[in-house]
Amino acid sequence: MQASDRVVYAVLNQHKTDFPCFYWGDVAVVFNNTYVRDMTILNPMDSGDYTCDCPSPGGPWIPKFCASFTNETACKKIWYCGSWDAKKGVCGGRPPSKKSPVNCSDWTGEPFRTVGTLSSGEHAADAAADHTLWSFSQWETGGAMGTPAQKLASLLNRMLLQWDDEALPNMTVPQFDYYFEANLLGNPRFPEAVSFLIADMTVNFGTAEGRAIQAWAGAKGWPLLWALGSNTPPSPTPAPGNHPRSWRATGRVMDPQVQLATAAGTARAGRNLTAAAKAAAPPFDALWRKVAGERAALQKKGGGKRPSVAQYEAWWAQLDTKVAPAGLRLQPMRAGACLADAKCVGVDAEGHCVCY
C-alpha cells in the first residue's frame, strides 16, 4: 500500500466565494477539472464531522483515541473529543452521534451511498440536501441566517447568481460549513493538474511570501488571482466568532505581473489581455510597494501588529477599481460558460471567458 494512493483533501467551491479555502490557509490551488475529474470523490460535508461523530464500520475508535490526549491543553486541540474531565483526568470522549449535527444514518450501511463523483454527483447531492436540511435545523438556528429553508435558499443563490447581482447573499461562516468536500485519490502533478492559484490579499500582498507565490505561478505557467476573502486576521480556529458576521466574497483580480511574466500572459477574453496587463502592472507594483512599506513600518513598531481591516478594504478598493481594468476583474465560471473550462480562469466584467 502506498501513501500516494491516499487522499488530498479539497473543497468544491459551490458557494462561489472569492477565496474558497479561508478555513485552511491563505493560498488556494484550483485544480484542473479535466485532470482531476476521474480521481475526485465528493462528500456532502466535511468528512471529519462524520468520521468522528458517527459509528465507525470497524467499531468505535474515538473514545480510545481521545484518551491519548493526556492534559487539558491537548484535549482542547480536538473538538470532536468534547471537553476535559478534570475529575477523571480524561479527554471527553463524547459518544459518537450524541449532540452531533450529522445525520449519521446516511453514513452507515451500504458503502458509498452518500458519495459522488464529478460526473455523477446525485448521491452526494441527495446526501448534502439531507445533511443540509438536517443540520440547518439543528445548528445555528434562530440566528441571522433564518429558517432552514432560508438557509438553503441562500446556498442556492450563492451557487446560481452572478457576483454583480444585488440579490446575491453575503457569505457567512455557518453558511460556508455546508460545502462538498472534494477528495482527490492520488497526487495531482504540477503543473498539469492545476488551473490557477488564488492568494489572500490581506495576508500575502506586499510580502516576501506574496513574491514567492508569484514566482511559483510564474514558474509553472499558472495565472494568479488575488482575492479579498473574509478580510479576517489569522486565527487558530475557523470559528464563526473569528470572522465578520457576513461578507461579500466577490473580489478577484488577476495579477498583471504574473500575466506578463509567464505563458499565462496569453490569457484572453475574446482578445489578448497583454495590453490590459501592461497598463495595470505599474500601478499594481506601486500599490505593492505601498502595502509592503506599511507592513514594514508596523513590524518595526513591534507587537505583531498588522494593517487594520479597514486599511485592507481601502487597498482592495484601489486594486479592484483603480489598478485592475475590467478585463482583469474576474468571477468564477458557471457551468457551460466557457468551452475550454480546463484552461479557463473565470469570466471578466464584460462576460468574456478568460482562458489560456
Add this chain to the structure above:
Amino acid sequence: MAEIAHGFHAKNDPTQNNALDLDIAMASSAAWFYNQWQMPLLFPAREDASYYELISYLAPAGALEAEFYGLQKFSAPVPFAGVSWPGGWPASVAEVHKDPCCEFLK
C-alpha cells in the same frame, strides 16, 4: 464546472488551522501535491513538533480512507505510544515516492 480547491498557508505558522500542510517553499519545490500522510514522512521534524495537531489531523483521515472509502490499510501500526486510529501508518518513506494510483474509480 465548480472549482475544486485546496488551501494552505504560504508561511508556516504552527498556531494556525491546517498548519501541518504545505507552505509555499515546500510547494515550489514539489513535483506533485503531497497528501497528509506524505507530509510527516517527508518533513518529520516540522510535523512531529506539533504532535497533538498531527494526530488530530491524521486520525479522521485514517477513519475516512480505511473504513468509509475502504482503501487498503497501511502496513505499519500508528507509531505514537498509546495512540491508534483506523488504517495504520505508511511503513516507509520509500512508499510515498511511488507513482500515484487512480484506479479507485475505474
